Amino acid sequence: MAGKSRGEQRTGLLNGFAAYGMWGLVPLFWPLMKPAGAVEILAHRMAWSLAVVGILLLVMRRWSWAGELLRQPRKLGLITVAAAVITVNWGVYIWAVNSGHVVEASLGYFINPLVTIAMGVLLLKERLRPVQWAAVGVGAAAVLVLTIGYGQPPWISLCLAFSFATYGLVKKKVNLGGLESLAAESAIQFLPALAYLLWLGSRGDATFAAQGPGHAALLAATGVVTAVPLICFGAAAIRVPLSTLGLLQYMAPVFQFLLGILYFHEAMPAERWAGFALVWLALSLLTFDALRAARRGARALREAARAAGAATAAVDTVPVPGGVAGVVGVAAGTAGAVAGAAVSAGPAGSPGTS
Incomplete structure (x- = not known):
C-alpha cells in the first residue's frame, strides 16, 4: 500500500466506512417491508440482486468470466454451495431482525472471526499462535455464558457465524471478484426464488402488488441494498491495508448491537452483558495479535x-x-x-x- 497516494487511501477509507456503515444500519431496512414475511423478503432479495448486478456488469462490460465459469464444473459446484450457504445466512438474518432478535444477530458477526479461525484449524489444519488459542477459548466460554443467559444455545448467532464463515471459506477457493461472485450466486438463487414468488402469488399471499407501489419499490430495493455496500467494499479493499479493513469490519456488528439496544429496545440482562464482554475480550486479543504480527512482518x-x-x-x-x-x-x-x-x-x- 506504500505506492497508494493519500488521496486514494482516503477514498478507500471512506468507501470502507460506507460499506460497513450500510451493513451495520441494515436492520433499519428489513422491518420496512412488513407485512411481507422473511421468506418472501429473502426471495425478492435473491431475484432483485441478480437484476441489479446484471445491469452493473453489462454497463462495465465484465462478462468474460461467465463463459470461463461454465467450463469449470468444480468451480460452478463451489458457487452453488456458496449460494446455498448465503441463502441460509440471509434468511436467518432477515427473520432475526424482523422477529426482535437484532442483538443476537449482531453477536453472530462478532463471533464470526473466532469461528473462522476455528474452522481454519479443523478443516485447513492451520496452526494458531498462543494469543489466538486464548481468543478462541474465551469465545467458547462466552458462548457457554450466553447459553446459560438465553436458556438455550444462541442458535441465531451460531447459525449466522458458521454460515458466513463457511461462505468465506468457499469464496476463498472460488476466487471470483465480488460483483461477479454475487452475479453467479444470484443466478443460481433466481429460479428457486422466482418459483417461490409465483407459488406465493398463486395462493394470494404475495404482498408485492397487494400493498401498493411503495411496498413494491422497497422489495425491489433489496437488490440495491445488497449490491451497493459490496461495491463500496471492493473500492476500499484495493486502496487500504487489509489490517485497516480488519478493524473496520467491527463497525457493522457494533452498529447492529447499538440499534438493538437503543432503537429496538431489546432486553440485555446481566448474563448477556457478561457473555458479550467475553466476546469483546476475545476480539481484543485477536486484534492485538493481528497488529503485532503485522508489525513483525x-x-x-x-x-x-x-x-x-x-x-x-x-x-x-x-x-x-x-x-x-x-x-x-x-x-x-x-x-x-x-x-x-x-x-x-x-x-x-x-x-x-x-
Whole structure:
C-alpha cells in the first residue's frame, strides 16, 4: 500500500466506512417491508440482486468470466454451495431482525472471526499462535455464558457465524471478484426464488402488488441494498491495508448491537452483558495479535531489504571469493531467510500458515 497516494487511501477509507456503515444500519431496512414475511423478503432479495448486478456488469462490460465459469464444473459446484450457504445466512438474518432478535444477530458477526479461525484449524489444519488459542477459548466460554443467559444455545448467532464463515471459506477457493461472485450466486438463487414468488402469488399471499407501489419499490430495493455496500467494499479493499479493513469490519456488528439496544429496545440482562464482554475480550486479543504480527512482518521485510542493500554495496568495495555471483547468492539467502520468518508469523488477522 506504500505506492497508494493519500488521496486514494482516503477514498478507500471512506468507501470502507460506507460499506460497513450500510451493513451495520441494515436492520433499519428489513422491518420496512412488513407485512411481507422473511421468506418472501429473502426471495425478492435473491431475484432483485441478480437484476441489479446484471445491469452493473453489462454497463462495465465484465462478462468474460461467465463463459470461463461454465467450463469449470468444480468451480460452478463451489458457487452453488456458496449460494446455498448465503441463502441460509440471509434468511436467518432477515427473520432475526424482523422477529426482535437484532442483538443476537449482531453477536453472530462478532463471533464470526473466532469461528473462522476455528474452522481454519479443523478443516485447513492451520496452526494458531498462543494469543489466538486464548481468543478462541474465551469465545467458547462466552458462548457457554450466553447459553446459560438465553436458556438455550444462541442458535441465531451460531447459525449466522458458521454460515458466513463457511461462505468465506468457499469464496476463498472460488476466487471470483465480488460483483461477479454475487452475479453467479444470484443466478443460481433466481429460479428457486422466482418459483417461490409465483407459488406465493398463486395462493394470494404475495404482498408485492397487494400493498401498493411503495411496498413494491422497497422489495425491489433489496437488490440495491445488497449490491451497493459490496461495491463500496471492493473500492476500499484495493486502496487500504487489509489490517485497516480488519478493524473496520467491527463497525457493522457494533452498529447492529447499538440499534438493538437503543432503537429496538431489546432486553440485555446481566448474563448477556457478561457473555458479550467475553466476546469483546476475545476480539481484543485477536486484534492485538493481528497488529503485532503485522508489525513483525513489516520489520522483517525492512531488515531483508537492508540486508540485500548492504550485500549489494559490498560488491563494489570488497573482493569476495566466487565473484559477484557469490555475493548475490549470499544476499539472496539472507533476504529469503528473513522474509521466510515474516511469512511464518502469519498474515495480519489470520491464523499462521501451516
